[in-house]
Amino acid sequence: MDDKIEIELSKTKIVLLLIGAMIFVAIGLLFIVSPEKFALSQFRNPHVLRIIGIASAGFFGLCLVFGARKLFDSKIGLTIDQNGINDNTNATSIGLIEWRDITGVKTVQVASTKTLMVLTNNPEKYIDRAKNAISKRAMKANSKMYGSPLSIISSSLKIKHNDLEKLIITELQKRGK
Template sequence: MTDKIEIQLSRTKILLLLIGATIFVVLGTLFIINPEEFKSSIFRNAETIRILGIAAVAFFGLCLVFVAKKLFDKKAGLTIDQEGITDNSNATSIGLIEWADITGIGTVQVASTKILMLETNKPDKYIEKAKNGISKRAMKANYKMYGSPLSIISNSLKIKHDALEKLITEEFEKRKK
């Protein structure tokens, strides 16, 4: 392949993720400020509700920051060319993943989200490329749980998961020959 395939970031999907994260941050804040209002048969303890609020604000607040950055990112979300796959689709994106380092492609599903896993014979090379400590920890967790630190989620891309998986698998097969 001499041409470059670029898949753009989906502003609509990113905006929806931003709205969702904002809602969870607001709810978490309400849990922290007034946990008594949220007591139920499931959560009877105000302190448990407050801890859930803190966790929600911390996690979704971080998501909010990463998603907001992506909303204004002008670069392509994913680029596929003769060198490999350049990923710029999410918080753990590390740039170029070389074809020579990819040993297989698989999909895992977490809740309703399908994640494309790029298996590699050089996991440490890519974990070290992580831009920050949070991304590095996320990549290590992916490696421990799924056998690879390299994941691509179509949630922020202008392509559906099945089409993305088909495209990357076809390009990978071309390189194996």
């Protein structure tokens, strides 16, 4: 394949994800500051609500930081060419995933979010290329939970998840995989 397929980041989808993250950060902060106001039958203990608030504010705060970086990222979200898949869709993206290292793809769904896991015969090669300690930990967790450290987040791209999955499977089949 000499043609290059480029899929841009969807700034609209990223803004919507940022709004959602802001809402969860705000709720988390409310749980931290006033947990007694939110005590329900399941969560009567304000300490449990405070812990949930800290986890929510922390996780979605990180999502805000990485999402804001993607919003102002001028690079192409995903490039597919003769070398492989060049991923720039999320915080754990490591750039080029070479065709020779790809053994398949599978979809993982967490809540309503679908993620395309790129299966590899060389996971350590890509984990070692992580940009920072947080990304490295996330990639190791992905590898343990989903069988691969490599994930492509279609919700940040200008393509539907199912179309992206079909496209990558077609390109893999062209290479006899």
